[in-house]
Structure formats: C-alpha cells, structure tokens
Amino acid sequence: MNTVKTKIALAVGEFLAAKGAVVEDIAGLLETPADTKNGDLSLPCFRFSKALRMGPPMIATQLKEALEGAFSEVERIDAVSGYLNFYLSPAFYTAALERIAAAECFGSSRVGEGKTVCLDFSSPNIAKRFHVGHLGTTAIGGCLKNLYDFCGYTTVGINHLGDWGTQFGKLIVAYKKWSSAERVKERGIKELVDIYVRFSAEAEADPSLNDEARAAFTKLESLDEEYLAIWQSFKEISLKEYMRTYELLGIEFDSYNGESFYNDKMDAIVEELRAKGLLVVDDGASIVRLDDYDMPPAIILKKDGSTLYATRDITAAIWRKNNYDFHKCIYVTSAGQSLHFAQYFKVVELMGYDWAKDLVHVPYGTMSVNGEKLASRTGNVILLDDLFAEAIAKAEKIIEEKNAGLADKHATAEAVGVGAIVFGALRDGRIKDTNFVWEEALSFEGNTGPYVQYTYARAASILRKSEGEDKASYAAYAPLKEESGLVKLLSAFPDKVLTALGDHEPCVIARFALDVCAAYNLFYHNCTILKSEGEARAFRLTLTAVTKHVLGKCLDLLGMKRTEEI
Numbered sequence: 001m002n003t004v005k006t007k008i009a010l011a012v013g014e015f016l017a018a019k020g021a022v023v024e025d026i027a028g029l030l031e032t033p034a035d036t037k038n039g040d041l042s043l044p045c046f047r048f049s050k051a052l053r054m055g056p057p058m059i060a061t062q063l064k065e066a067l068e069g070a071f072s073e074v075e076r077i078d079a080v081s082g083y084l085n086f087y088l089s090p091a092f093y094t095a096a097l098e099r100i101a102a103a104e105c106f107g108s109s110r111v112g113e114g115k116t117v118c119l120d121f122s123s124p125n126i127a128k129r130f131h132v133g134h135l136g137t138t139a140i141g142g143c144l145k146n147l148y149d150f151c152g153y154t155t156v157g158i159n160h161l162g163d164w165g166t167q168f169g170k171l172i173v174a175y176k177k178w179s180s181a182e183r184v185k186e187r188g189i190k191e192l193v194d195i196y197v198r199f200s201a202e203a204e205a206d207p208s209l210n211d212e213a214r215a216a217f218t219k220l221e222s223l224d225e226e227y228l229a230i231w232q233s234f235k236e237i238s239l240k241e242y243m244r245t246y247e248l249l250g251i252e253f254d255s256y257n258g259e260s261f262y263n264d265k266m267d268a269i270v271e272e273l274r275a276k277g278l279l280v281v282d283d284g285a286s287i288v289r290l291d292d293y294d295m296p297p298a299i300i301l302k303k304d305g306s307t308l309y310a311t312r313d314i315t316a317a318i319w320r321k322n323n324y325d326f327h328k329c330i331y332v333t334s335a336g337q338s339l340h341f342a343q344y345f346k347v348v349e350l351m352g353y354d355w356a357k358d359l360v361h362v363p364y365g366t367m368s369v370n371g372e373k374l375a376s377r378t379g380n381v382i383l384l385d386d387l388f389a390e391a392i393a394k395a396e397k398i399i400e401e402k403n404a405g406l407a408d409k410h411a412t413a414e415a416v417g418v419g420a421i422v423f424g425a426l427r428d429g430r431i432k433d434t435n436f437v438w439e440e441a442l443s444f445e446g447n448t449g450p451y452v453q454y455t456y457a458r459a460a461s462i463l464r465k466s467e468g469e470d471k472a473s474y475a476a477y478a479p480l481k482e483e484s485g486l487v488k489l490l491s492a493f494p495d496k497v498l499t500a501l502g503d504h505e506p507c508v509i510a511r512f513a514l515d516v517c518a519a520y521n522l523f524y525h526n527c528t529i530l531k532s533e534g535e536a537r538a539f540r541l542t543l544t545a546v547t548k549h550v551l552g553k554c555l556d557l558l559g560m561k562r563t564e565e566i
C-alpha cells in the first residue's frame with residue numbers, strides 16, 4: 001500500500017508544482033475510506049484550494065484527468081465532491097500477495113539490529129504463589145520480548161525475583177516456630193504461604209513478633225550461615241513452582257538475578273549517591289529529595305540502615321547498564337508501582353546518568369476478583385495453577401466431543417486452554433483495570449484465543465490437503481472483494497508489529513489477529529478453495545499460506561502455541 005501511496009503523492013505533487021504550488025506530505029493526506037464504495041484511498045482536495053485559487057471539486061476533476069491511467073495499481077479514479085477516490089486494480093492485489101508470499105519472514109524487521117533491550121517482567125516475590133495478578137506482567141512481558149526479538153533486537157529477559165527484604169525475616173521466624181525442613185519439603189510453597197499467613201495473624205496479637213522478624217532479617221543480611229541456608233531453600237522451592245508455570249507458558253528468562261543479587265553491590269551505590277550530594281538524612285533515614293519534581297522523597301536507607309526495594313532497583317539499573325549496555329531497559333509491572341519507577345528513574349537521572357531516559361516503565365491495569373482487591377492474606381485470589389487446570393480440562397472435554405481421534409489430544413488441550421487465558425490477558429489493552437470472571441476467562445467462543453488457534457488450524461488443514469501441488473501463476477487473476485480485503489489486511493502486518501512495539505501494546509497484535517480471522521473466515525465461507533482451479537486456486541492457496549504465516553506469527557508473538565490441528 002505504501003508504494004502506491006508514494007506514487008500517487010509524487011504525481012499529485014508534480015501536478016501542483018506545475019501550477020506553482022508546493023504542498024508537503026501529500027502521502028499523509030491520503031485517507032483510507034471506511035467504506036470501499038468510496039475507493040481504497042481518497043485524497044481530500046480542500047488543502048490545495050488556497051494555493052491553486054480553485055474550488056476543491058474543480059481540483060479533483062483536473063487531478064482525475066491528469067492521473068487517469070498513470071498507475072497499474074489503480075483501476076479507476078473518481079472525483080466526488082472535492083475528493084479524489086482511487087480504486088485499486090486486481091494487479092495491485094496479485095502483486096501485493098506475491099510480495100508478501102516471497103518475503104523471507106513477512107512482518108519482521110531489522111530495526112533493532114545491534115541494539116540490546118532488557119525486559120524485566122514477571123518477577124514474583126518468592127514464597128508467594130502465582131495468582132491471576134501475576135498474569136499481566138508475565139503475559140505482557142513475554143509478548144514484548146517476542147516483539148523485540150521479531151524486530152531484530154537482542155533481548156535479555158530478566159526475572160527480578162523479589163527474594164530479599166523484611167518479609168524474609170518474618171518467614172524465618174515463622175519457619176523456626178511452626179514448621180520444619182520436612183514440612184516444607186512435603187508441602188512446598190503452600191507451607192510457606194501458610195506460615196506467613198499465620199505470622200501475620202499472630203503478630204497482630206503479639207507485636208513483639210515483628211521485632212523478632214526485624215532481628216532475623218538483620219541476621220540474614222549479615223549473611224548468617226544458618227539463615228542463609230533456610231532462605232536459599234525457600235527460594236529453591238518457590239522457583240520450582242514458578243518454572244512449571246513458565247514452562248506451560250513457553251516463557252524463558254536469560255537471568256534470574258533477583259533483588260538479593262544486588263546485596264553486595266548496594267554499598268557502592270549508596271556511597272556514590274552520598275558523594276554526589278544527593279543523600280539527605282531525614283529523621284534517621286537517608287533519602288533523596290524529589291520536591292522539585294513534585295514527588296515524595298526516594299528512601300534509600302531506613303533508620304536502621306537497611307536497604308529498600310528502590311535501593312536495589314537503582315543498583316540493578318546501573319549494573320544492567322554496565323553489563324548489557326542496553327538501548328532500553330523495560331519494566332512491566334502493575335500501574336500501582338508507577339510512582340516507584342518515576343522516583344527511581346529520577347534519582348538515576350540526578351546521579352548524572354543520561355541513559356536514565358532509556359528506563360521505561362510499562363504499566364498495566366490492576367486486576368480484581370469479585371470486584372475486590374486481590375489479597376493472598378484474605379484468600380481473595382485465584383491461583384494460576386487452578387486457572388490453567390480448569391482451562392485445559394475444558395479444552396480436553398471439547399476435543400473429546402468434537403475430535404476424539406486427534407493425535408495428541410493432551411498437548412492440543414494444553415495449547416488451547418493456556419492460549420485462552422493468555423489471549424484474554426492481552427486482548428483488551430494493558431492499561432484497563434479488569435475484574436476476573438471465571439466464565440470469561442474460560443470462554444472459547446467469539447473473540448478468544450481458541451478462535452485464532454482454530455482459524456490457524458483451518459488454514460493449516462487446507463494447506464496439508466494441497467501439499468506438493470504445482471501452483472499456477474495468478475498474475476492475471478482478478479480477486480473478489482473478500483480476497484482483496486484479506487490481502488489488504490495482511491499487508492498491514494509489518495505496520496501493526498511496529499505499532500505494538502512502539503506503544504508496548506500487545507493488544508494491537510491480538511486485535512489484528514482477530515481481524516485476520518474474521519476476514520479469512522469470510523473468504524473461506526464465500527470462496528471455494530480446494531474445489532477451485534487454475535489461477536483462482538493458486539491465488540487462494542497462496543492467500544491461505546500467507547494467512548497461516550501471519551496468524552502463526554501472531555500466535556508466536558502473543559506467546560501462544562500454534563495448533564496445526566484441533
């Protein structure tokens with residue numbers, strides 16, 4: 001489409017220049033009419049009136065005369081009420097399809113060549129179970145990583161595990177009082193969650209427990225061997241559970257350097273902050289004032305000298321810059337942490353690092369359950385394990401009913417069940433707050449992940465049936481409107497990829513995939529494919545192959561599995 005636009009713009013520019021008028025960016029003036037009755041492209045001529053001292057209808061008529069027959073891609077030009085409407089020719093569509101089919105990896109690009117992007121996502125706090133609240137960062141982060149990879153960047157997926165902080169003091173106290181290595185081994189992360197809940201309840205009645213927990217954390221921070229070993233076992237148990245979920249989602253990280261990794265690196269950063277005159281002691285705590293930027297101060301050291309989440313993030317950013325020399329470092333977390341990131345990005349900037357501008361927070365809306373905040377402590381959570389299990393079981397049941405002979409039923413059910421959940425998490429735009437509803441999460445009908453996977457499988461099945469055929473040329477074929485509509489849509493894929501990347505917005509890909517499915521299914525129902533012959537058959541099979549390529553890439557980008565057969 002862009003080449004036709006350029007050609008039209010050039011010709012219009014020449015026409016205007018011959019009359020002594022100069023107009024910038026004519027290609028940008030070309031509109032895509034909502035209804036193709038008004039052409040595939042339309043040029044409003046109002047903008048040229050002043051320069052030409054002529055009414056728009058007259059300009060449109062003169063332009064029509066000048067441009068008619070000038071481009072093979074344009075079949076007809078109409079001048080209507082000051083608009084110049086262009087109707088694309090069959091040659092445009094056959095050439096466009098040919099170009100897409102011949103592309104090495106249509107949709108991808110090399111815009112990121114030579115640039116490294118760090119993506120910090122998922123990053124759960126260990127000893128807590130994965131619940132639906134973690135779905136946003138995990139699915140969005142995974143998709144963004146795929147998008148950056150697809151555009152030629154070198155990516156570093158980082159799981160900044162929440163594996164340090166005062167909560168580990170509480171856990172160690174609780175563990176020593178009410179649990180044992182055997183129980184933890186037996187019950188895994190569940191035991192850790194239970195003793196943590198018990199600690200919170202008991203500490204309410206007996207606040208001295210909190211002092212004990214603080215002391216325990218201080219002991220851990222001083223690297224006491226016994227405490228370190230207990231903490232290490234909590235971490236291993238938690239990671240084991242998380243890895244199962246990541247495997248199901250097909251997500252891999254390049255680094256699991258969590259908060260604890262920065263323990264021995266923070267002193268130098270605190271020193272640097274002090275040397276740069278940024279640290280102020282306020283009521284015993286060391287802070288960086290951010291009043292000039294309308295933000296509360298960033299607390300770097302607590303009264304007792306212990307470090308905080310922000311101290312570790314500042315240290316991590318500098319470490320990552322030194323080790324990966326990133327072009328961008330992206331953090332995917334709920335919008336609830338926006339202030340934290342704004343504060344600490346500012347501190348890095350004040351430290352004199354001009355690359356602070358390359359730190360990017362990608363926030364997403366909060367998730368509630370039953371209209372209330374998610375809270376592990378009150379039990380108002382839905383565990384990802386349960387959610388995936390339900391979705392997979394449902395997919396399995398449907399497959400059993402509809403296609404009991406399918407070769408690998410369980411793998412397909414897993415792909416569809418997990419796909420439904422992931423697609424649901426990405427479809428509606430990341431910033432929207434959502435309320436979790438079981439029926440919606442488990443819906444396979446309408447605009448859902450399984451619908452995309454099903455359409456992909458439909459295209460795959462048609463291609464299997466025509467495998468090995470010699471294809472005729474389709475250069476002289478005149479596509480029907482269902483076909484030209486689909487070609488036009490598919491041509492937009494590279495632009496959609498770049499938009500999704502630029503906006504850090506996976507829903508651009510999800511919605512595009514839905515549009516392609518709708519257009520492909522319309523084409524499938526209205527045009528015979530396997531029963532057609534000659535040029536029509538060649539065109540339709542190529543269109544099917546290109547649709548499969550594009551839908552397959554969309555599934556890959558969204559972090560869903562491809563289903564060759566459902």
Ligand code: ARG
Nearest residue numbers: 120123124125160162313333
């Ligand atoms: N562990 C944090 C949480 O669960 C998310 C960490 C995000 N990454 C970061 N570098 N702060 O909320």
